[in-house]
Amino acid sequence: MRAMSPPVGLPVLAESDLVRQVARRLTDAIVQGRLPPGAKVAEAAVARELGISRAPVREAARLLESQGLLRASPRRGFFVRELSAQEVDELYALRLCVERHAAVEAARRLTPAVREALRRQLDLMRDLARRDDPAAIVEADYQFHRLICEAAGNARMLRLFDGLASELRIVIGLIGRLYDDPQEIARTHEPVLAAIEAGHPERIVAHVDHHLGVARREVGRLVQSLTPTARQTRETP
Amino acid sequence: MRAMSPPVGLPVLAESDLVRQVARRLTDAIVQGRLPPGAKVAEAAVARELGISRAPVREAARLLESQGLLRASPRRGFFVRELSAQEVDELYALRLCVERHAAVEAARRLTPAVREALRRQLDLMRDLARRDDPAAIVEADYQFHRLICEAAGNARMLRLFDGLASELRIVIGLIGRLYDDPQEIARTHEPVLAAIEAGHPERIVAHVDHHLGVARREVGRLVQSLTPTARQTRETP
DNA sequence: CAAGCTGAAAGTGTCGACAATCGACGCCCA
DNA sequence: TGGGCGTCGATTGTCGACACTTTCAGCTTG
Numbered sequence: 001m002r003a004m005s006p007p008v009g010l011p012v013l014a015e016s017d018l019v020r021q022v023a024r025r026l027t028d029a030i031v032q033g034r035l036p037p038g039a040k041v042a043e044a045a046v047a048r049e050l051g052i053s054r055a056p057v058r059e060a061a062r063l064l065e066s067q068g069l070l071r072a073s074p075r076r077g078f079f080v081r082e083l084s085a086q087e088v089d090e091l092y093a094l095r096l097c098v099e100r101h102a103a104v105e106a107a108r109r110l111t112p113a114v115r116e117a118l119r120r121q122l123d124l125m126r127d128l129a130r131r132d133d134p135a136a137i138v139e140a141d142y143q144f145h146r147l148i149c150e151a152a153g154n155a156r157m158l159r160l161f162d163g164l165a166s167e168l169r170i171v172i173g174l175i176g177r178l179y180d181d182p183q184e185i186a187r188t189h190e191p192v193l194a195a196i197e198a199g200h201p202e203r204i205v206a207h208v209d210h211h212l213g214v215a216r217r218e219v220g221r222l223v224q225s226l227t228p229t230a231r232q233t234r235e236t237p
Numbered sequence: 238m239r240a241m242s243p244p245v246g247l248p249v250l251a252e253s254d255l256v257r258q259v260a261r262r263l264t265d266a267i268v269q270g271r272l273p274p275g276a277k278v279a280e281a282a283v284a285r286e287l288g289i290s291r292a293p294v295r296e297a298a299r300l301l302e303s304q305g306l307l308r309a310s311p312r313r314g315f316f317v318r319e320l321s322a323q324e325v326d327e328l329y330a331l332r333l334c335v336e337r338h339a340a341v342e343a344a345r346r347l348t349p350a351v352r353e354a355l356r357r358q359l360d361l362m363r364d365l366a367r368r369d370d371p372a373a374i375v376e377a378d379y380q381f382h383r384l385i386c387e388a389a390g391n392a393r394m395l396r397l398f399d400g401l402a403s404e405l406r407i408v409i410g411l412i413g414r415l416y417d418d419p420q421e422i423a424r425t426h427e428p429v430l431a432a433i434e435a436g437h438p439e440r441i442v443a444h445v446d447h448h449l450g451v452a453r454r455e456v457g458r459l460v461q462s463l464t465p466t467a468r469q470t471r472e473t474p
Numbered sequence: 475c476a477a478g479c480t481g482a483a484a485g486t487g488t489c490g491a492c493a494a495t496c497g498a499c500g501c502c503c504a
Numbered sequence: 505t506g507g508g509c510g511t512c513g514a515t516t517g518t519c520g521a522c523a524c525t526t527t528c529a530g531c532t533t534g
Binding site: 491502 | 507508513518519522525530533
């Protein structure tokens with residue numbers, strides 16, 4: 001009988017939600033590149049490895065499928081999604097739509113706390129660039145953009161951004177280093193933040209367009225080079 | 238080496254994917270308003286009604302959850318998502334981002350076939366408005382916007398639009414008639430199509446903004462009136 | 475008479491099992 | 505020798521079962 005004792009601290013022991021945990025682990029494995037595009041995600045193997053049954057694994061896989069991280073092939077199982085150069089380009093087009101609006105909106109309701117957070121994030125990126133830690137830089141880059149989306153005050157938009165970012169990470173996780181010059185990442189973010197602080201919508205849009213345009217071309221080029229003519233693993237669409 | 242016999246017709250027999258079918262039925266029930274916001278979706282009941290086991294129902298429910306149609310409450314089950322006025326507003330803000338870009342892009346690559354399809358859709362809406370069939374008008378309205386997104390040539394964007402539209406239909410299905418004057422719907426679409434045909438980006442954005450702005454305010458007002466102070470069914474977040 | 479407690483019923487979270495299907499290996503035959 | 509075909513193992517799709525939790529109606533109690 002759960003008396004639900006006084007609302008003291010709550011260690012919150014692992015709640016029974018196995019599905020979330022499995023989804024999380026699979027997501028991590030994908031964005032970290034441990035599960036490369038095209039890799040098969042066998043239910044039984046995952047279940048064995050985690051010491052659980054197949055049911056939660058299947059449900060988690062469905063979740064990731066509708067998030068675009070996995071692809072379900074009936075009677076054949078789940079595979080890590082393979083992104084063509086065109087699909088990557090489409091994702092960047094969507095990011096552009098979203099982040100333009102987010103940046104303008106973030107500027108409109110900019111608070112000192114948010115401005116400070118953005119500046120700190122930019123400092124962090126500069127610092128990481130000096131130390132040349134590619135994985136951490138990608139993460140910090142993502143966080144900077146996420147902060148802007150968060151500051152726009154639209155929860156649904158933030159969820160969308162997270163989804164788009166996850167999908168892009170399928171390929172970004174593969175690319176060792178995004179830019180030849182790590183320092184350049186921080187530099188290309190500076191005008192975006194400056195424009196947001198200045199609060200001129202046209203300039204914000206222009207700088208977001210330019211920044212994402214650079215990333216779009218850069219990633220597009222790298223993805224193109226990753227897929228010379230065809231991939232290694234083939235299956236029917 | 239697959240000789241892949243001569244490319245004769247393609248019967249494409251129906252796949253046995255129960256999960257998709259269940260997801261489809263639940264989606265239909267929700268957007269048609271047969272499952273109102275806050276309604277409980279009991280796995281066992283659905284499984285019994287469809288004559289199948291609970292496993293496919295659970296997986297379908299997960300799918301709809303990540304699409305925003307259902308909300309999962311651990312140990313309590315799935316419920317049809319309830320949208321606050323603010324959430325509806327956020328969805329419209331996202332639609333604005335997406336459809337602005339889609340309309341401009343659709344204009345850039347407008348083909349005679351697409352132009353013809355858009356005109357026919359507009360005619361259909363005018364026709365339905367004269368007959369005063371609210372449900373059909375909402376459907377035709379949705380199709381018009383979808384055609385524009387499709388014409389933009391970005392598959393990922395189309396998927397996003399479908400998702401946003403589904404979520405909005407949770408509430409739109411509740412509202413008997415969206416506009417006092419049905420004829421007005423067709424009229425507010427005309428300048429959008431005209432701007433796309435003319436191909437001036439600024440005018441396209443302006444008209445899309447105006448059209449969606451009207452819908453946003455209208456739906457927002459109706460949603461507000463649907464939720465006077467609190468809802469009937471309450472549960473912990 | 476209202477509020478809290480108690481027990482049972484219903485429902486969820488997870489598991490193991492079974493049939494159907496897919497892919498691959500090896501065999502047979504031209 | 506090379507290609508088509510049957511068989512076998514492995515995996516998926518689905519099911520029924522069980523333990524635990526939540527819910528609710530009825531009873532007890534202040």
